[in-house]
Amino acid sequence: MTSNKTTLSPSGHCILVGAGPGDPELLTLKALKAIQAATVLLVDDLVSNEIVAFARPEARIVYVGKRGGCKSTPQAFIEKLMLMAVREGENVVRLKGGDPFIFGRGGEEVEHLRAAGIEVEVINGITAGLAAVTSLGVPLTHRQHAHGVVFVTGHTKPGDTGTDWRALADTAHKARLTLVIYMGVSGAGRIQNELLTGLPASTPVAVIQNASLPTQRHITTTLGALADAIHEAGLASPSIIVVGDVISDVVLAAAHPEAVRAA
Numbered sequence: 001m002t003s004n005k006t007t008l009s010p011s012g013h014c015i016l017v018g019a020g021p022g023d024p025e026l027l028t029l030k031a032l033k034a035i036q037a038a039t040v041l042l043v044d045d046l047v048s049n050e051i052v053a054f055a056r057p058e059a060r061i062v063y064v065g066k067r068g069g070c071k072s073t074p075q076a077f078i079e080k081l082m083l084m085a086v087r088e089g090e091n092v093v094r095l096k097g098g099d100p101f102i103f104g105r106g107g108e109e110v111e112h113l114r115a116a117g118i119e120v121e122v123i124n125g126i127t128a129g130l131a132a133v134t135s136l137g138v139p140l141t142h143r144q145h146a147h148g149v150v151f152v153t154g155h156t157k158p159g160d161t162g163t164d165w166r167a168l169a170d171t172a173h174k175a176r177l178t179l180v181i182y183m184g185v186s187g188a189g190r191i192q193n194e195l196l197t198g199l200p201a202s203t204p205v206a207v208i209q210n211a212s213l214p215t216q217r218h219i220t221t222t223l224g225a226l227a228d229a230i231h232e233a234g235l236a237s238p239s240i241i242v243v244g245d246v247i248s249d250v251v252l253a254a255a256h257p258e259a260v261r262a263a
């Protein structure tokens with residue numbers, strides 16, 4: 001006997017999977033199972049090879065980031081590929097760095113698929129901002145230092161007005177919020193100048209590149225010296241910039257390691 005499901009739903013399905021910040025051990029079990037069950041995987045640039053290696057040997061792997069060949073595959077084409085594969089009955093996993101719904105254009109992909117009548121599941125991943133700060137051993141919130149946290153992008157669509165850094169600086173100062181800035185390294189000079197309108201130049205800042213990977217590097221500095229410090233250290237994308245007093249413990253530890261160890 002054929003079940004209703006098989007008769008009525010010949011198409012495959014699609015799951016947006018968060019691959020986390022890079023370290024394969026930071027994958028969720030749910031993400032791992034979805035990757036192992038996929039017949040087609042569409043993979044972003046920031047997903048590490050060790051994670052892609054969890055896929056079945058016969059799965060079709062399509063790299064849709066810069067390493068796929070061109071500068072980066074246009075979003076509309078990625079969405080079309082996903083749609084076609086689902087309609088061909090494939091189990092499609094769209095593998096995205098960090099969390100699919102944090103600056104990953106996951107929202108747009110889900111909207112597109114749902115508009116085409118396809119059900120999409122989303123599996124969270126550990127977002128880079130969270131992993132980057134944790135890798136320094138500091139929390140994003142702290143009863144004495146920060147009452148909340150803002151994840152914000154330093155990069156906006158061409159033509160957009162972009163983030164209102166002045167308003168954000170003012171709010172972060174008054175409400176004691178940690179700022180976690182994605183895609184901010186290339187615009188660090190502008191972000192620094194705007195944030196200085198509302199935050200003191202002495203505000204501690206950390207910049208973490210390749211968080212959770214063996215190639216991870218970081219610097220700690222102050223808001224007043226941010227762009228120069230990034231330039232001197234030669235930090236580049238992918239990096240997270242963290243602004244706020246939660247970072248002060250790391251700065252102190254770097255300056256007086258013995259004192260902190262003893263405390």
Ligand code: SAH
Pocket residue numbers: 020021022046096097098099100101102103104126127128129132181182183184208209210211212213237238239240
């Ligand atoms: N969806 C992703 C973010 C995609 S936007 C997430 O939730 O993490 C891409 C930006 O994320 C990069 O420019 C960088 O700012 C940040 N990023 C991603 N992986 C990173 C890593 N391992 N270390 C530091 N920053 C990272």
